[in-house]
Amino acid sequence: MLKGKKVLLGITGGIAAYKCCELIRLLRKSGAEVQAMVTRHALDFVTLTVLKALTSNEPLWDGDSGRLPIEHIRAAEWADLILVAPATGNFLAKVRAGIADDLLSTTVLAGWQKLAVAPAMNSQMYLNPATQENIGVIRSRGIRVWGPASGDLACGTSGEGRMLEPKELLDLIDDALAPRLTEKSPRCVITAGPTVEMLDPVRMLTNRSSGKMGFALARAARAAGLRTTVISGPVSLPTPAGVERINVQSAAEMRDQVLSLLPETDIFIGCAAVADFRPATVSPQKIKKVKGTDELTLTLVKNPDIIAEVARSEQRPFTAGFAAETENLEAYAKRKLTEKNLDIIAANDVSRKDSGFDSDKNSITLYDREGGKTELGSGDKQELAERMVREILRLSGITEHRSWC
Ligand code: C5P
Numbered sequence: 423m424l425k426g427k428k429v430l431l432g433i434t435g436g437i438a439a440y441k442c443c444e445l446i447r448l449l450r451k452s453g454a455e456v457q458a459m460v461t462r463h464a465l466d467f468v469t470l471t472v473l474k475a476l477t478s479n480e481p482l483w484d485g486d487s488g489r490l491p492i493e494h495i496r497a498a499e500w501a502d503l504i505l506v507a508p509a510t511g512n513f514l515a516k517v518r519a520g521i522a523d524d525l526l527s528t529t530v531l532a533g534w535q536k537l538a539v540a541p542a543m544n545s546q547m548y549l550n551p552a553t554q555e556n557i558g559v560i561r562s563r564g565i566r567v568w569g570p571a572s573g574d575l576a577c578g579t580s581g582e583g584r585m586l587e588p589k590e591l592l593d594l595i596d597d598a599l600a601p602r603l604t605e606k607s608p609r610c611v612i613t614a615g616p617t618v619e620m621l622d623p624v625r626m627l628t629n630r631s632s633g634k635m636g637f638a639l640a641r642a643a644r645a646a647g648l649r650t651t652v653i654s655g656p657v658s659l660p661t662p663a664g665v666e667r668i669n670v671q672s673a674a675e676m677r678d679q680v681l682s683l684l685p686e687t688d689i690f691i692g693c694a695a696v697a698d699f700r701p702a703t704v705s706p707q708k709i710k711k712v713k714g715t716d717e718l719t720l721t722l723v724k725n726p727d728i729i730a731e732v733a734r735s736e737q738r739p740f741t742a743g744f745a746a747e748t749e750n751l752e753a754y755a756k757r758k759l760t761e762k763n764l765d766i767i768a769a770n771d772v773s774r775k776d777s778g779f780d781s782d783k784n785s786i787t788l789y790d791r792e793g794g795k796t797e798l799g800s801g802d803k804q805e806l807a808e809r810m811v812r813e814i815l816r817l818s819g820i821t822e823h824r825s826w827c
Contacts (some may be wrong), residue, residue, distance in 0.1 A: 548581075593641070
């Protein structure tokens with residue numbers, strides 16, 4: 423999603439500097455070019471050799487006698503985004519005051535409009551009124567402040583001050599570098615995760631679904647410049663940056679939310695594993711075992727087919743569905759495409775052990791209503807989601823909304 427994007431990663435002297443290695447790896451995997459710039463103190467925590475190997479670029483730092491006198495200007499102009507992670511309390515104070523006494527602070531002074539900082543420090547240092555005031559002023563200038571989170575700290579205590587995890591930072595970078603959204607940006611609505619149908623106050627009927635594919639699609643749609651809403655059943659996944667999330671339980675609730683957004687939906691992707699049936703009645707009390715009987719008969723009634731309703735509606739958006747099958751993949755997927763009147767269907771074989779449910783991997787083939795077949799291949803759900811969104815944009819004629827910050 424960050425293909426062709428240039429990230430200048432400023433590293434200051436905090437123990438969280440070790441997390442930068444993973445962040446660089448994730449950024450490179452997403453297609454970004456990364457240039458590391460380190461302060462002298464950062465070199466107590468990471469080495470130039472490691473940074474060079476991970477970024478494939480010579481790290482920039484004050485001790486490099488060969489660097490250009492205008493290196494700070496060149497670096498600030500080169501970058502699409504400057505992220506200082508970890509940003510120590512001292513560095514934040516320098517940003518606030520405009521102090522430029524080393525390569526990184528000078529670069530940040532020049533490139534402040536592209537700046538994001540990820541604070542990391544002991545919680546007393548973080549909660550110090552001076553740091554709080556510095557962060558408040560930095561934020562008020564439009565500089566992005568990402569984190570910190572609460573949790574275990576290197577000093578052995580626990581509290582606010584932990585640097586965000588590399589995955590969380592990657593998500594925020596994606597959002598910061600994604601096309602800027604306006605009222606005119608096309609809107610994409612995605613259903614994700616399972617639905618839950620209550621049987622009594624403690625039991626429920628549900629489907630197996632982690633929600634990972636739906637959330638990966640939401641991240642990819644936002645990165646492509648779509649105003650994205652994910653309507654999700656109960657899952658334990660963080661909301662991708664820049665994506666609106668609506669939590670629901672039952673198929674009926676999911677349907678209501680989908681229909682209320684329908685008039686402004688340009689693309690609908692039904693990725694949720696919606697329960698086909700729900701109990702005809704929900705017992706107000708816990709259902710008890712009945713002595714002398716070994717059977718319990720439940721009456722189930724059909725749930726609304728949300729995607730079919732969307733595809734039948736007058737305001738019909740471009741509609742994409744999923745067919746998760748264990749056999750006859752192509753035939754079943756094509757039948758669903760026709761019966762539900764979809765524009766495109768993503769067929770995935772959920773019988774495979776290495777992909778599908780709970781896994782970070784998947785294997786997808788797309789079939790469209792014009793008879794086209796596109797093999798998205800096997801791989802990471804995020805990569806497949808990006809390819810699928812690209813295909814949806816191509817087929818729907820809805821172009822990406824390009825206006826970067
Ligand atoms: O019929 P089946 O559940 O196999 O169809 C799968 C596709 O239909 C998925 O895109 C799923 O999100 C959608 N669906 C729906 N409402 C239902 C059942 C399925 O939107 N009640």
